Structure formats: structure tokens, C-alpha cells
Amino acid sequence: MTTLRVLGSAAGGGFPQWNCNCANCDGLRRGTIAATARTQSSIALTEDGTHWLLVNASPDVLAQIRATPALQPARAPRDTGIAAVLLMDAQIDHVTGLLMLREHRSALPVYATPPVLQDLAEGFPLSRILSHYCTLETHCLPLDASPFTVPPLDRLTLHAIPLDSKPPPYSPNRAAPRRGDNIGLRIVSASGKRVFYAPGLGSIEPHVRAELDQADVILVDGTFWTDDEMRRLGLSPRLARDMGHLAQSGPHGMIAALDQAPAARKILIHINNTNPILVEDAPERRELAAHGIEVAYDGMEIAL
Template sequence: MLLKVLGTAAGGGVPQWNCACPGCSGARIHPDRRRRHASLAVRADDDHWYLINATPDLADQIESTPALHPGPAARRTPVAGVVLTDAELDHTLGLARLREADRIEILATGPVRSALGDRARLDDVLTPYAELVWRELGPRPVPLREGSAVEISAVPVSGKRPRYAAAGPDAAAGSGAAATAYVEPWVVALRLRDRRTGGTAVYAPALAAWPDAFQAAIAEADHVLLDGTFWDDDEPRRSGFSTRTATGMGHLPIAGPGGTAARLAPLAARCCYTHINNTNPLVDPDAPEHKRLAVLGLAVAAEGMEIAL
């Protein structure tokens, strides 16, 4: 199994178009600090790849990854489909960029499909351009593609709904501590396993809770890529762009009491953070927070990095 990291930023990317915070300003001065929206590409077999989330940067991510380029015949692309971890706009807007395809295969949980179909009207908008083929994503491992040795399964980690689908009987489980009491799997972590090698990876770009099933998944994983949106819980309020804490926005912080770094440090898996917000000091490669992670054996995922399992 081969994974390629296509992007590592939280919503808005780095720099964000309407922001002049130190992280965004630094990325404008130093282009090497720029980050695209968090996404992965997973090789299902020699000729087919699946994108994990379809971000607004999808076209640029494909063009910067030669393995995803079309050829040799016109319109013959190795991109076979998309797997969605949630229904957030930052992870789904790129689906519209795939409208030139004859067929778009999408793996998603029931709530995510319903949100995109009933609220966002995705089927109505895209089916005049391309056939949409939906596959159910759930806790039972299934081949990423028919005949593929790579299996995929979903681990629910939050009931946080996207804002456009906020109304509903379980909407109270949308963020913060209440997200631990979710009713439906609106946000999932993905477990990817290669049956040939036994290699396992877990991808969780949005993590509002740490359920037992997630702990079990990462405990047996070889590589974990997970939510590094905010360094500490007060970062959103301290930065001035929100009145809520990190946990109140549906993201467990890296540092501090209950932070994810302390939970990851004992694992045997190689652990890297992704989905980094523009306010996070980790967007600066010289920030001392990188050394604090290194002491724990942790790091930030680099765009373009490959993970072979």
C-alpha cells in the first residue's frame, strides 16, 4: 500500500485568502510554508488511486502528483474515486472539479451521503455532467476497489455536522464535549490495511473525541495521520477569530491537558499531524513547538511525502 500526502492544511489553507495572521503572512513571504487543504491519495492497485477527501485544491494536488496524471490515452485517469471522512465543505467542494469524468465513485457514510445529496443537492448538480456511484463506508472492512488488497473501514469519531446540515434531532452533538455523544457517524477516521503486507494506516483529519474504537485502531497501526488543527485549546480565542475553544470547534488540541500528543507518544506507530490551521505555530518550520513534538517522537506531515506500508 502506498499513500501520498496531497495537503496538510485546515480550512482555508495556508495562507488563507482573507487573513494576515502571522502564519498567513509568513507563508506569503516564504512560499515553502504554503499548505494545501488536507488530503491523501491511496493506491488501490498499480493503475488506480483514491483521493481521501475532495478539497478546493484538488486540481492543483493532482497536477503536483505525477502518479495521478492522465495517460497514455486522453481522458484515461488513474483517479478511480474519492473517500470522504465527513461532509464539510473543505473536504467536498473538490467533487465539482471532477465533473469532467464519465463516472465518479464516492465512498461515504450514510449521514455524509444524505447531507451532500439532500442538503447540498450534489446529485442534482453533478449528474448532468457525470454518473455518481455511491458506496457505503462503515465499520466493516471492504476492498478499496474490487480485487484490491487494500481494505478500508470507518471509525466514527464525532457527530459534528457541517453548518449547512446543522438542523436535525442529533444536532446537539455537533461540537465540543457534546460530540462524544454523537448518534450518527458524521465524522470518521479511516483505517487502511494491506492484506498482503499487513501494513495499516489510520487517517483522522478531524478529531473531536477519542472513542475506544479509535484507540484500538491506532494501537495496531503502523502509521497514524491525525488532526493537528490547533496547538492548544485556547488558540482560536487567543488568535481572535473565534469565541470558542479548539474542542468547542470540534478539534482536540495537540498540547495541554487531554491533548493528543500525550496520547500518541506511547504508540509504536509513526505519528504525524495534518490539517494544520493557519493560526497554529507549527506552520512556521522554525517554531519551537516542532522540537517539543520531536522529543515525543511526533512530527508534522510534509506535503508530497510518501508512506509505503
């Protein structure tokens, strides 16, 4: 049976964010709100409970490994259950964890699109840095949604779904986005269960609508509640859409998009520290529940 485990459910910076004193972060530190700390977003997939595909390598990966004993099966003096890493984009909160895996005893298999691999060779040269340690064994993902597998998880069929987005701020191509800067991932288990995973989703394009409509489980961008969340709190002049995220609320927001999907489970992930849905008894959380939408948490497991 295929298992999907949420290693981290927060957006970049985690929750609480180290330098943030918004109502959520301050309330969690003081114990005055009903909320749970979260690490930066990543999931892991397994078919046998021993070999795992890590989807995104969060800066918090070492803490996530400690919290997930199956990722360290201890079969030898040096061991890991991480068979490979698949990157959804080249954002710092999704790739920096590769540096933490530098002691890997052989070349670390990494699957990513050509634009992401280019950014990791030039803008943020992790591939060059890690060539002095474990080295990366890179594999280019197809951008035509064709199926591929990642050994030894050979019964798990994956499809990279290009999304409308921008490369990271450090990228030489920041002002000239390319197809493949950001992807969603269609995951099909041996039992035929279908998941659509997209932690960074800025708009519901027609092919994204099709993915949402055909998925049994949807695990998508839950970064912001409102488009002007960061601006209204005085934390950033940018809107959610400027950062490539579709806010949950509003007539054309993520809730409205998910309402049209027949999926058995609809789950938000990559939740920013400012988002009121982090507060378990908040009215926004009750609104999500009324729409049948869950909020991901670290350690959440989904059987496929």
C-alpha cells in the same frame, strides 16, 4: 506495494489562508518565517502507482492533481488515475473538490456513510448538481468497522471507524449529530501494515484508543496547538473542541494521546493556518520532534 501520498496537509482555507493576516500567513507571504505553503487536506492511496483512491476531495484538488503526475497518467485523450473517492465527512473542505471532477467520463464512484450521503443530497446537494455532469455512483460505508474494498485496489482492506463529531454547519442535522457524520479510516495494506487516518478527531474514545494502539502509522488531527488558539488570536470565539478538534498541547491533548501509542510513525495532518507548528524552527515544532511526532506536508509519501 501500497503507497499513501499526502495531497494536502492544511485545514480548511489552506496555508496561507486567502483572507488571513495572522503571524503565520503574513510571515509566509513576506518570507520572514521558515514555512511551506499547504493545500487543504486530502490523501491518496495506490497499489500499482496508476489506480488511486482519493480520500476526501479538497477544493484544491486540481492543484493537487497537477502536483501529482501519477494522478493523470495520460493513457487516452481524456484520462485520470482517480478510481474512486472516499469521503471522511461532509465538510466543505473535504467534498467541494467533487465539483472540480465533474468532467469524469463515467459516473464517479464515491464511498461515504449514510449521513454524509444524505447531507450531499439535501444540505449541500452535490449529488443533484453533478447529476447534470458525470453523476455520482454512491456506495454506503458500513458503520460497524467491518472490512470493505474499493475496486480496483482490491488488496487494500479498509474499515470506517465512526467518531464523535458534528455534521457541517450547513447540514439540516447540525444540532442533532448522527453516528457516521465523521469517520476515521483504518487502512490495512497487502503486507499487513496498518494505518489509522483521522483528520478530524475531537476526543480519544475507547475504540479510538484501540486504533491508535494497533496502528503502524498514525495520521491524525493536527488542527490546533491550543484549545483557545482562535479565540486568543481574535479570529473566532470558538474553542478547538467546539469545532470537533483535539488540540495538541495540554495534559489531555493529542501529544499526550500519541505518547501512549507504540506506532513507528506518528504524523499530524489537517493543520490550521494559525498553528505554530507550521513554522519549522518554532519551539512547538521542536517539542513535537522530542515526542517523535512528524508534521505532514504536501507531497509526503509513506510506503506501506
